[in-house]
Amino acid sequence: MNNENYKYDIKRQLIDELSDSVGLEDREILNVIDSKIENIEKTNSPLKLKEKILLKKSIYDSLKNYDILTELLEDKNINEIMINAYDEIFIDKNGRYVRWDKKFESKEQLENIIQQIVGKINRIVNVSNPIVDARLFDGSRVHIVLPPIAIKGATVTIRKFPERITMKKLIEYKSIDEDTANFLRKLVESGYNIFISGGTGSGKTTFLNALSEFIPKGDRIITIEDSAELNISHVDNLVSLETRDKNVEGEGEINMQMLIRAALRMNPDRIVVGEVRGKEALDMLQAMKIER
Numbered sequence: 677m678n679n680e681n682y683k684y685d686i687k688r689q690l691i692d693e694l695s696d697s698v699g700l701e702d703r704e705i706l707n708v709i710d711s712k713i714e715n716i717e718k719t720n721s722p723l724k725l726k727e728k729i730l731l732k733k734s735i736y737d738s739l740k741n742y743d744i745l746t747e748l749l750e751d752k753n754i755n756e757i758m759i760n761a762y763d764e765i766f767i768d769k770n771g772r773y774v775r776w777d778k779k780f781e782s783k784e785q786l787e788n789i790i791q792q793i794v795g796k797i798n799r800i801v802n803v804s805n806p807i808v809d810a811r812l813f814d815g816s817r818v819h820i821v822l823p824p825i826a827i828k829g830a831t832v833t834i835r836k837f838p839e840r841i842t843m844k845k846l847i848e849y850k851s852i853d854e855d856t857a858n859f860l861r862k863l864v865e866s867g868y869n870i871f872i873s874g875g876t877g878s879g880k881t882t883f884l885n886a887l888s889e890f891i892p893k894g895d896r897i898i899t900i901e902d903s904a905e906l907n908i909s910h911v912d913n914l915v916s917l918e919t920r921d922k923n924v925e926g927e928g929e930i931n932m933q934m935l936i937r938a939a940l941r942m943n944p945d946r947i948v949v950g951e952v953r954g955k956e957a958l959d960m961l962q963a964m965k966i967e968r
Contacts, residue, residue: 709735742789742812744778749812749836757834762786764828786830790820797903799921808921811903812837818903835877840907843886864890867946869964881905881950891946898939900932901950908948915942932956936963 709732717723723731734744742749748757748767756768763779780786794801794810801808806822815837822830846852863870864887872887874880888908891897896913899906904918917939920930932949933956939947940963952960 706732706736742792743785744780745789745834747778748776749814749816749834755836757832757836759786759830759832759834761829761831783829786832790822790830790832793818794820800923805921809903811905815905815907817905837905841882841886843889846883846886860887861890865892884948884950888948895945896943897946897948898942898944899948899950900935900939902932906948906950915939915944933959936960939963 713723713728713731745757748754751769754767754769755771758766758768758773760766762781762783762785765776765779766773767776768774780789790801793812794808796813797810799808799810801820801822803822803824806825808820810818810820812818812834817835817837819833820830843852843857847854847857860870870887872880872884885907888906889910891908891911893910893912895911897908897911897915899908899914899916901917902919904916906916908914917935919932919935920928922929932952932954936947936949936956936959947963949956949960
């Protein structure tokens, strides 16, 4: 029996077994996987130690993580993961687009992973709501489009959450000079309203995170985002707000406009809005007290 058949058989048995178990810890699941591998080896040729370790991790990732995506998410050289269909996956590795040599077992497997991703942050994606933005445990940004909008099948684009880029690093990379950085520091410390604009992938959020270093530690900050990406760690008095989609009944939506209005009632020293794309822009301008 080859490695894929081992994996399929063990996954099938585990799903049946775990369906009657609630709240199993990771250690218990790993023990069950070990037991299943040993039982299958009794009637098939034994696996080498390295093969067994890889198989164990693969099965665990299928059950508890993001299946084959786990390998890509753990690779720090990969910046973006582009799933065009269940059997067509591209990666952006070191600035080059490369087709990956692995794929999901089926459309259903990819769809299960999608529901797992959105379910963890209380988002909904289905035929009625086929486009959604989400995020992973590490903050990576996820954009999902389902059929029939996506003709070839469910499409997922994951922009991995990069290592935090500080203002010092931007200066080292020569993305900005020290004089400009010092000027921006004065603007932030003085409480000026600042807009950051740019195209997709141009580094808006990265630059905003770097600028946030200049916010005085004693300020009260309210952040508002579609999907939480800002990383403000030095401020203690911080409230992070995130939008919410409608539920299956079409109710319960919390949009950017509502959050901006709510933030004004929270006695903020500063409101940091991650992205403005719609009618919430007027509420933001009014909050800034800009005369038009």
